[in-house]
Amino acid sequence: MSEPTTDYTDTLTIPEPKENLKHPLESYIRSERFPHIWCSSCGIGTIVTAYISGLQKSGLDPEKVAVVSGIGCSGRAAGYLRLDSFHSTHGRALPFATGLALGNPELKVSVISGDGDIAAIGGNHFIHSARRNIDLNIICINNFNYAMTGGQAGPTTPLEANASTTPYGCYEYPFNLPFLAESSGAVYVARWTALHIRRLTNAISEALQKPGFSFIEIISPCPTLYARRNRLGTGLDTMKFYHDSATIQHGADTREVDIEYQKKIIVGKFVDKDKPTFTEARDTFLNKKLGDQYVPYRRPNNGH
Amino acid sequence: MKADPIGVATGSYYLDGDHACAEGAIAGGCRFLAGYPITPSTEVAERMAERFPKVGGVFIQMEDELASMAAVSGAVWAGAKSMTVTSGPGFSLMMENLGLAAMMEVPCVVVNVQRGGPSTGLPTLTGQADMMQARWGSHGDYEIIALSPNSPQECFDLTVKAFNLSEEWRVPVLFMMDECVGHMTEKVVIPNADKIDVTPRKFYKGKKEDYRPFKFNGADSVAPLVKAGDGYFIHITGLTHDERGYPVINAEAQEKNVTHLVNKILKNEEKIRIIEENQVEGADVVVVSYGISSRVAMKAVESAREKGLKVGTIRLVTVWPFPESRIRELAKSVKAFVVPEINLGQIVLEVERCANGEAKTILVPHAGGWVHDPIDILNAIEESIK
Ligand SMILES: Cc1ncc(C[n+]2csc(CCOP(=O)(O)OP(=O)(O)O)c2C)c(N)n1
Ligand code: SF4
Ligand SMILES: [Mg+2]
Numbered sequence: 244m245s246e247p248t249t250d251y252t253d254t255l256t257i258p259e260p261k262e263n264l265k266h267p268l269e270s271y272i273r274s275e276r277f278p279h280i281w282c283s284s285c286g287i288g289t290i291v292t293a294y295i296s297g298l299q300k301s302g303l304d305p306e307k308v309a310v311v312s313g314i315g316c317s318g319r320a321a322g323y324l325r326l327d328s329f330h331s332t333h334g335r336a337l338p339f340a341t342g343l344a345l346g347n348p349e350l351k352v353s354v355i356s357g358d359g360d361i362a363a364i365g366g367n368h369f370i371h372s373a374r375r376n377i378d379l380n381i382i383c384i385n386n387f388n389y390a391m392t393g394g395q396a397g398p399t400t401p402l403e404a405n406a407s408t409t410p411y412g413c414y415e416y417p418f419n420l421p422f423l424a425e426s427s428g429a430v431y432v433a434r435w436t437a438l439h440i441r442r443l444t445n446a447i448s449e450a451l452q453k454p455g456f457s458f459i460e461i462i463s464p465c466p467t468l469y470a471r472r473n474r475l476g477t478g479l480d481t482m483k484f485y486h487d488s489a490t491i492q493h494g495a496d497t498r499e500v501d502i503e504y505q506k507k508i509i510v511g512k513f514v515d516k517d518k519p520t521f522t523e524a525r526d527t528f529l530n531k532k533l534g535d536q537y538v539p540y541r542r543p544n545n546g547h
Numbered sequence: 548m549k550a551d552p553i554g555v556a557t558g559s560y561y562l563d564g565d566h567a568c569a570e571g572a573i574a575g576g577c578r579f580l581a582g583y584p585i586t587p588s589t590e591v592a593e594r595m596a597e598r599f600p601k602v603g604g605v606f607i608q609m610e611d612e613l614a615s616m617a618a619v620s621g622a623v624w625a626g627a628k629s630m631t632v633t634s635g636p637g638f639s640l641m642m643e644n645l646g647l648a649a650m651m652e653v654p655c656v657v658v659n660v661q662r663g664g665p666s667t668g669l670p671t672l673t674g675q676a677d678m679m680q681a682r683w684g685s686h687g688d689y690e691i692i693a694l695s696p697n698s699p700q701e702c703f704d705l706t707v708k709a710f711n712l713s714e715e716w717r718v719p720v721l722f723m724m725d726e727c728v729g730h731m732t733e734k735v736v737i738p739n740a741d742k743i744d745v746t747p748r749k750f751y752k753g754k755k756e757d758y759r760p761f762k763f764n765g766a767d768s769v770a771p772l773v774k775a776g777d778g779y780f781i782h783i784t785g786l787t788h789d790e791r792g793y794p795v796i797n798a799e800a801q802e803k804n805v806t807h808l809v810n811k812i813l814k815n816e817e818k819i820r821i822i823e824e825n826q827v828e829g830a831d832v833v834v835v836s837y838g839i840s841s842r843v844a845m846k847a848v849e850s851a852r853e854k855g856l857k858v859g860t861i862r863l864v865t866v867w868p869f870p871e872s873r874i875r876e877l878a879k880s881v882k883a884f885v886v887p888e889i890n891l892g893q894i895v896l897e898v899e900r901c902a903n904g905e906a907k908t909i910l911v912p913h914a915g916g917w918v919h920d921p922i923d924i925l926n927a928i929e930e931s932i933k
Binding site: 273276288306307309311321322325326327328329330332334335337338339340341342343344345346347349350366367368371404462529533536537539540542543 | 553578579581600601602603604609610611613614615617618619620621622623624625626627628629642644647675717740748774775776777778779780782783784785786794841
């Protein structure tokens with residue numbers, strides 16, 4: 244065996260970081276909390292990155308944006324964002340966010356949480372917040388299962404898919420979330436996958452600027468549980484699957500965007516319409532009814 | 548500070564307890580109510596729905612009580628003094644998010660106009676059987692403050708007080724009415740705003756980067772609050788956390804966090820305590836009661852005194868934290884405690900625990916639906932010193 248001709252020693256020295264060398268999104272992240280809890284090649288991190296980029300793009304003042312999560316792998320998003328961030332209880336992110344949004348009308352409040360959190364245990368809150376058109380931006384990370392608790396079936400698990408509580412395959416009909424959102428009253432409804440980073444970022448920016456109840460469903464890989472149990476390969480394989488099976492259909496009829504097990508996924512912006520928010524409708528109405536007697540809510544300064 | 552005049556309906560009225568409670572809340576500075584209708588508490592929400600638009604408050608009827616309780620915490624972090632109101636079945640639904648409020652140290656008021664239970668029980672008739680649920684209803688160790696009014700006037704006065712206590716101790720205060728007090732109509736005097744003391748929320752004033760939403764060092768450690776939207780970038784979680792609010796999942800953090808939640812209330816019990824004592828010095832028997840039962844008990848006590856018995860009374864206005872040291876002290880001098888309550892034995896367990904065998908403890912139970920016959924209480928008094 245001959246001696247190596249090139250000396251690699253130099254390339255092994257890690258250069259001292261230059262001053263101010265920071266990740267461009269660092270200021271939005273509580274990096275002091277790293278390492279985060281997410282598995283490698285999980286889609287949630289990518290989505291959190293898209294959320295930050297979308298927020299930057301929206302031009303909103305980060306001081307006036309709050310994030311609420313429920314419980315789950317997705318529900319940990321709030322904990323890593325350097326924004327006013329709240330980690331509430333399983334399913335109750337939306338009503339918590341409702342209180343926050345009504346209590347401080349200057350805030351734009353996002354909910355980042357999972358399919359189980361938003362559509363199962365929190366399903367009732369979901370339809371009612373949409374019905375009222377509360378000024379909330381919902382980011383629903385759909386990984387087709389209850390990941391945090393070990394891969395049980397959830398309200399979006401496709402027929403036939405395997406989960407730990409459907410060991411022979413799922414025989415319950417899943418929700419079509421965009422249809423549910425639209426029929427409940429959402430003014431903005433979109434679906435993307437964790438692969439569509441650029442389009443997702445744009446959608447988040449758009450939704451953040453949209454007054455009223457906006458809903459983005461994001462199909463996201465869970466390589467550790469859903470993909471493994473269904474022998475769908477790695478996180479990268481799931482991304483490849485999204486690449487091959489997602490078709491963009493803006494304005495698609497939400498009744499027709501059901502997701503079947505490992506079949507095509509229709510993505511795009513489905514709904515974008517204008518309607519007075521809960522607060523706008525209330526203020527207009529009560530002004531009309533009560534005239535001068537109506538005293539709109541003012542956020543307390545100090546005291547009460 | 549004094550109450551904001553815009554919310555104070557100064558004057559003398561005939562009001563029932565539910566309406567008086569609503570007026571007390573508004574006078575106490577409450578500007579957010581999320582609730583769901585349930586007998587016999589609905590009138591509180593209805594009055595707030597009518598009054599709030601005229602005083603700058605937000606009323607929202609939520610889809611259920613889970614949502615109501617969660618929304619209250621959200622509104623508090625936005626800066627509003629907030630409340631919800633319910634009765635038994637709804638109170639049960641609130642428990643998980645009441646635990647969240649305790650964990651997040653959210654100052655808020657939860658009104659429970661008690662009816663007969665369990666389950667749907669007696670929707671329109673009285674009960675006092677949620678007293679232990681108030682104390683233990685959510686999972687885990689935590690403490691709350693619970694008040695029990697016995698008249699419409701107190702429904703006003705003590706609701707103001709409930710908001711003040713919640714701000715002072717950064718804790719949910721449970722306002723434990725009962726159907727009788729909620730629906731009885733009596734004279735209620737609402738004073739001028741400048742006669743009503745209101746505890747302002749303690750807001751943090753220092754450097755932004757030094758702010759810690761929690762403070763866990765000892766009994767005297769209630770951290771000031773900030774509001775979402777003011778640039779502090781707070782993180783608040785229901786997970787066990789450190790003083791920054793960041794989750795820490797280990798036994799040491801649990802010890803600090805949970806001990807704090809419990810100690811800030813229990814170690815300050817004497818400061819928080821409101822009890823009304825009458826002729827307890829030299830008494831052989833002391834009747835311990837709260838809410839509507841305290842008024843029924845007075846009839847029995849008067850009859851006993853007419854018979855020459857030495858009977859004192861203690862009325863628990865704050866039922867939780869329980870006035871442990873006072874009962875322990877009295878147990879040394881009295882022969883017996885008699886405890887009438889509209890349940891099959893709840894607060895009597897606390898009295899018995901504190902009496903610790905030094906004085907007899909006698910329960911006068913009532914399963915609910917109506918108040919005691921004073922004769923039953925009188926019999927128990929007589930029995931207790933035989
Ligand atoms: C009231 C309640 N029930 C059950 C749980 C247990 N639990 C925690 S997360 C979770 C499911 C989360 O699923 P999802 O919202 O889809 O989030 P994911 O972990 O998949 O991102 C469950 C059932 C809980 N925390 N609280
Ligand atoms: S279990 Fe699944 S969803 Fe949870 S962090 Fe791991 S890969 Fe992501
Ligand atoms: Mg999930």
